[in-house]
Amino acid sequence: MSRKNLALPFTRKQIEAVECTLPTPFxxxxxxxxxxxxxxxxxxxxxxxxxxxxxAVKACPNPFLLKILKxxxxxxDCSSLPELLLxxxxxxxxxxxxxxxxxxxxxxxxxxHKLGAILNLDDLTHxxxxxQAAGLPKLLCFRYNPGLLKGGNAIIGHPEEAKxxxxxxxxxDGYRQAKAxxxxxxxxxxxxxxNELNPQYFIDTAELLFDLVAEISRTVGIAxxxxxxxxxxxxxxxxxxxxxxxxxxxxxxxxxxEARLKGLPPLRLCLECGRMVTGPYGYLVTRVxxxxxxxxxxxxxxxxxxNLMRPALYGSYxxxxxxxxxTRPAAVKYDVTGSLCENNDKFAIxxxxxELAPGDLLVIHDTGAHGHAMGFxxxxxxxxAELLLREDGAIVPIRRAETPEDYFATLDFTGLKxxxx
Numbered sequence: 249m250s251r252k253n254l255a256l257p258f259t260r261k262q263i264e265a266v267e268c269t270l271p272t273p274f275x276x277x278x279x280x281x282x283x284x285x286x287x288x289x290x291x292x293x294x295x296x297x298x299x300x301x302x303x304a305v306k307a308c309p310n311p312f313l314l315k316i317l318k319x320x321x322x323x324x325d326c327s328s329l330p331e332l333l334l335x336x337x338x339x340x341x342x343x344x345x346x347x348x349x350x351x352x353x354x355x356x357x358x359x360x361h362k363l364g365a366i367l368n369l370d371d372l373t374h375x376x377x378x379x380q381a382a383g384l385p386k387l388l389c390f391r392y393n394p395g396l397l398k399g400g401n402a403i404i405g406h407p408e409e410a411k412x413x414x415x416x417x418x419x420x421d422g423y424r425q426a427k428a429x430x431x432x433x434x435x436x437x438x439x440x441x442x443n444e445l446n447p448q449y450f451i452d453t454a455e456l457l458f459d460l461v462a463e464i465s466r467t468v469g470i471a472x473x474x475x476x477x478x479x480x481x482x483x484x485x486x487x488x489x490x491x492x493x494x495x496x497x498x499x500x501x502x503x504x505x506e507a508r509l510k511g512l513p514p515l516r517l518c519l520e521c522g523r524m525v526t527g528p529y530g531y532l533v534t535r536v537x538x539x540x541x542x543x544x545x546x547x548x549x550x551x552x553x554x555n556l557m558r559p560a561l562y563g564s565y566x567x568x569x570x571x572x573x574x575t576r577p578a579a580v581k582y583d584v585t586g587s588l589c590e591n592n593d594k595f596a597i598x599x600x601x602x603e604l605a606p607g608d609l610l611v612i613h614d615t616g617a618h619g620h621a622m623g624f625x626x627x628x629x630x631x632x633a634e635l636l637l638r639e640d641g642a643i644v645p646i647r648r649a650e651t652p653e654d655y656f657a658t659l660d661f662t663g664l665k666x667x668x669x
Contacts, residue, residue: 252484252491252567256531256611257281258637260571263533263609266635266643272609273534273551275620276635276643277308279316281529282616283639286320289521292498296505298516302346304479305331307522307617308530310634312646314338317525325479325520329356332363341365346476346520348391348437350412354381361385368437368476372418375425389435389476390414390422394456413438419460423468434470435518436461439478443523447493451500453477458508458515465512476518477501483527485565485614492524523617530616532556532632536608537587545582547604552586553593554629556615557622560592568596571609576602584610588627620647625655 257278266274286301293299302325303317309331314324315338323344324335335345345365349356352374360367361382368389369375378384393413414422423434436457441449454477461472481492501517509515534551558564568584570576578600586593595612623631630650637643 252487252489253528254487254567254569254613256569257529258643260609262641262643263571270633270635270645270649273532273549273555274633274635274649275555275615276531276533276637277310277313277526277616277646278529278531278637280637280639282313282316282526283320285525285529286317286322289494289519289525290321292494293501293517293519295498295502296517297514298474300474300516300518301525302344302476302518302520303525304520304522305334306621308526308619309334309621310646311338312636313526314340322525325522326360326365329359332356332359332365336363343387346389346518348439348476348520358382366435368435369422370412370414372414372422372425375422375429379429384426384429384431386431387433387435387473388426388431389437389474390419392416392419392436392438392457392460394438394440410440416460420464420468423464423470427468427470434472435474435476436464436472437476437478437518439480439520441478441480443482444480445482445484445489445492447497447500450477450481450492450497451504454501455504455508458504461515462509462512471513472515474516474518476520479519479521479523481519481521481524483524483614483617485567487567491528525617527614527617530614530619532612532615532619534610534612536604536606536610538606539604544598545580547582547584547601549584549586549595549610551595551612551632552588552629553590553595554586554588554623554626555632556595556612556619557624558618559595560590561622566595566615567613568599568601569611569613570602570604571611573602573608578602580604588629590627625650628655630655 302323304325324340325346326332327349342364343366347360347365348368350370357378370391391413457475484491534549536547537550538548540546553560580603581598582601583594584596633649634647635643636646
């Protein structure tokens, strides 16, 4: 696989033209890149009839992007009522939705059941809880936590310490109970890593699940319709990193499928990728406000961690391009910061960049997943607009920026006038 592609799909001139009506900061997504990537993922699993990618809505919950992915044949992986409603508004319903939640309230099970979504239960106790709240559907899926049998990674943690999923013993019990209660159709799911770049990891996960499908099928006497291999396929945030070889993953899983599921009914495969679908095709565009020289050099931006939380939350690397200065030497070391009253509000620490000046346009790469979606309003910071670079080169708004009126919308200032302190 080739190294990370640092080329931008837009020019400085295009961004400056947009700024006339839509000031920075904003996230912008590349439709052509997203569509090409979606097709590549589908092609890697074209050997499996019925293969389905359920896009993880939490990664980038914008209806315009969901509509694009729906057109590419994707479903929606939802984990909350608002995500279910968002999918429904885009026209994604029924078994095009995989509802994978945890610590789930009754009303969300009811809503998902009414939509006809595939319900993927996180715990054995959810079986009677669902039965009482909404009734049991004919199709159920259970989330498996393999514990010490499978390693995790830094973001999602070790499976044995994770709050998610059934143990192996609980799985067998759960399928027996579901069968006895009249459930006729079955699926199996796991999700044990996040932003993983080793392609063999996903092949090993498939082998683990295929062996489990074969054993449960024989022992419990049920037939599985599908296995959801989860998501977790990472993207190369750093310039020296390589993207996951999807073709290798698809071929390796095919080999495991053919070797380990002989004699069983055909099994359709599912994924619930989010980050690798949209992540590399989103960018946070921001301008330098101030350059500060104290014990270090600080470049203060008009964006902050309310626009991109990952560097502060995980210490994550996001590449930064300075528009118009791409060919200049990266000779000055900066902490690139926002204006939040938190010292960890930094997009980069000790990052070598071309010499910066107030007004410079910066592009922070790979914000198309868990970027705008993880925004917040702490310190009175307002979430930015989202734009879409269409395939024909047009740039259109797909979410406006928040205003102070939005920030105050849930407060009762009328009641405040009557309130006695």
